[in-house]
Amino acid sequence: MAEAPKATREAIEAVDLAENPFKKDFPLLANNPHLTFLDSAATAQRPTVVLDAQRDFYERLNSNPLRGLYKLSVEATEAIDKVRRKVADFIGAPLSQGIVFTRNATESLNLLALSMGRLVLGPGDEVCITIMEHHSNILPWQQVCRETGAKLVYMRPNEDCKLTAEEIETKITRRTKIVSVTQVSNVLGVENPIKDIAKRAHAVGALCFVDGAQSVPHMGVNVQELGCDALAFSAHKMFGPMGIGVLWAKKELLEKMPPFLTGGEMIDWVTEDDFGCAPVPQKFEAGTQDAAGIVGLGAAVDYMRAVKRENLEARERALVADLARKLGELPFIRLIGPANPNDHVAVVSFNVCGIHPHDVASILDSYDVAIRAGHHCAQPLLAWMGIESCCRASVAVYNDEQDIDNLVEGLQKVWGMFNGAE
């Protein structure tokens, strides 16, 4: 089993953030040199190679995959399966049949909850998630718990945003049937100890699902190394197209699970009263897929491999550490998340003392600095932390030192507007 590539401390320290060899690959950024884009955790920009791959599909291969018996359709089907193999390899999955294409990570998580949840949960059972989940890994479980009489249990981090071994052991018990956790929090930027969580889940006979929406784009993720049973992520956060998501799950689980959506392309046979399912993964891919989008995802994986994942991770880790450090030096900023800048994965959340995040983001926007402000689809987390909303800056490989300095300068102006003029 190949281990996921990891950036070493030396590699992170060696990154020159003043240099930016990546911006030119991304037309939106290359065409808007004044834009400081620090919202990649919401959606990343796409490189030319991804845009070209989508266009190329429509120009060369366009036909309905799986259906046609003619060459064009066979080629379109092959193009999808090639990406399936590529994605499986990218996350260290043993078999490409375990890869299901969905619309996004949200749909992948809904599929898991509504199909697997309904299959295994009953009254008295527990589903264990964390308080730092995105709504897409909360609401489907709330829904399925309500339906089945199971209970939703939350693991909560300590004051440094870490899930402790004790918390994991206390919350994941014999009653737990499913554990579903995010690998990286989209607000705190902290990485959760998935290996330990999966080990504990399996020790009590529970399944372990992972939301990789914020991890797969930024770090080497290997499902066998993590030891999880399923992984959900979105193409659009990893330089791929919007509208394509991935669900990887162990093949034997997918075979047991009832279909999520039904209709065309997912069947073996249909009578007036019944139907038989196509084999995995087609069983979970009802209707015509966004084949061009899937091909675009393949190109995004190629791009990340060309950059080399360890280089990408080293640059992004250097960027986020620089960001957390420089924001931490501003006396009017309150950082949210782990204290050590090196413990952040691509995301730094913060508040400006006495100024509402929406005002901060609006004013920064007037200086062409794009950040996110609000509840970040994590209302239970914010409520638990006792805040209404916060600002979030997030980085990707195409950012540089100038972007971070532009944000810092913008924040000084925001502060000045509210405090200087009086």
Added chain:
Amino acid sequence: MELNNIYNTALMEHNAHPDYKYEMDDPTLQHEGVNPSCGDDIVLSLKLDGDVIEEAAFTGHGCAVSQASADIMADLITDETAERARHLCDLFLKMIRGEVTDDAELAELGEAAQLKGISLMPARVKCAELGWRTAMTMLDERLAAEGK
């Protein structure tokens, strides 16, 4: 810069030193308005003397736009009749949604007309609306109860 029209002196002044942000004793009407997506909320209180709004005040929290806009609203509707106040709220909401753009028509909004630029910032429309929408709901209910 477009933004200077939004975060202008009037808005910053109302946000920093709101005249109408306090807890009112014995209000005639009270209503809570919320923007669930941003977590902004205000509680608006009105004291009526017959038909006339004698006193308007609010409490709550939110962004500078929502707080200043509520303060400007309270200032505008104080000493107005309920019906006139409802008309002003309606006009403001139409301005902020870009349905009324004629400055002459908006003149009766006084200082509130300075918030017109927010109609060009879809992400902030809800913030500016909060106080006015809350007042509108209260006045609608009051006037409906009186058969107006």
